[in-house]
Amino acid sequence: MTGGEIFGTCRAIVFDLDDTLYAQVAFKRSGFRAVATRLAQEGIVDAPVAMASMERQLAALGPSHPRILDAAMADLGLTGIRVDSLVSVFRDHRPAICPYPGVIDLLTDLHPGFQLGLLTDGLAAVQRGKVGALGLDGCFDAMLFSDELNTSKPDPVLFEWFERRFELVGGQLLYVGDNPAKDFTGARRRGWRTLRVMSGEHAGVIAPATAKDAELSIDCVTDLRRLVLPPAHQAWGD
Numbered sequence: 292m293t294g295g296e297i298f299g300t301c302r303a304i305v306f307d308l309d310d311t312l313y314a315q316v317a318f319k320r321s322g323f324r325a326v327a328t329r330l331a332q333e334g335i336v337d338a339p340v341a342m343a344s345m346e347r348q349l350a351a352l353g354p355s356h357p358r359i360l361d362a363a364m365a366d367l368g369l370t371g372i373r374v375d376s377l378v379s380v381f382r383d384h385r386p387a388i389c390p391y392p393g394v395i396d397l398l399t400d401l402h403p404g405f406q407l408g409l410l411t412d413g414l415a416a417v418q419r420g421k422v423g424a425l426g427l428d429g430c431f432d433a434m435l436f437s438d439e440l441n442t443s444k445p446d447p448v449l450f451e452w453f454e455r456r457f458e459l460v461g462g463q464l465l466y467v468g469d470n471p472a473k474d475f476t477g478a479r480r481r482g483w484r485t486l487r488v489m490s491g492e493h494a495g496v497i498a499p500a501t502a503k504d505a506e507l508s509i510d511c512v513t514d515l516r517r518l519v520l521p522p523a524h525q526a527w528g529d
């Protein structure tokens with residue numbers, strides 16, 4: 292069986308964003324630099340000292356931990372500081388991030404043959420800012436920010452939205468994500484094909500149950516090229 296036959300019935304590919312198309316840890320570092328700059332501007336602590344503390348907490352707690360800033364401020368002895376104002380600096384900053392190598396070319400090459408979508412959790416304004424900073428704005432036929440529907444993955448409603456939008460059903464759609472805790476169960480419940488990218492924070496995570504994992508996995512998202520494109524488009528990125 293050639294790669295193209297594995298997902299041969301698919302007519303649309305919908306992607307997760309964080310750790311699927313770019314490294315989420317880069318976004319965290321970008322935000323922490325903005326926070327460190329603000330702390331220095333206000334004369335509270337030197338930026339390199341603040342950044343070093345946030346890096347330590349990032350390494351200890353992991354990129355998804357919601358309280359890295361609180362931990363860093365405690366580590367720095369800044370117990371009286373208003374962390375919520377720093378969270379605003381973090382959320383409102385213009386992220387300096389870029390897609391994984393080859394992502395833009397991959398999406399460009401997929402586009403003639405597939406409808407392309409983006410489905411992501413997280414605060415919609417922040418996620419939209421990431422899409423813009425990554426230069427992915429024009430790459431998708433449809434983008435859905437679950438926050439705007441007041442829900443999140445794995446809610447099957449989100450996958451149903453793409454079925455209506457693309458006028459496709461179940462096995463004609465493929466979801467590509469990285470997190471077995473939430474990316475695949477909703478898609479599978481709607482009969483979608485599923486593909487896990489072993490990149491980012493969850494790369495080493497074993498799925499909590501087979502039913503929660505994807506059908507197949509690849510090391511990085513550009514490996515998708517050999518699964519869905521004819522050989523002429525597989526010259527690089529494999």
Ligand SMILES: [Mg+2]
Nearest residue numbers: 307309310469
């Ligand atoms: Mg993700």
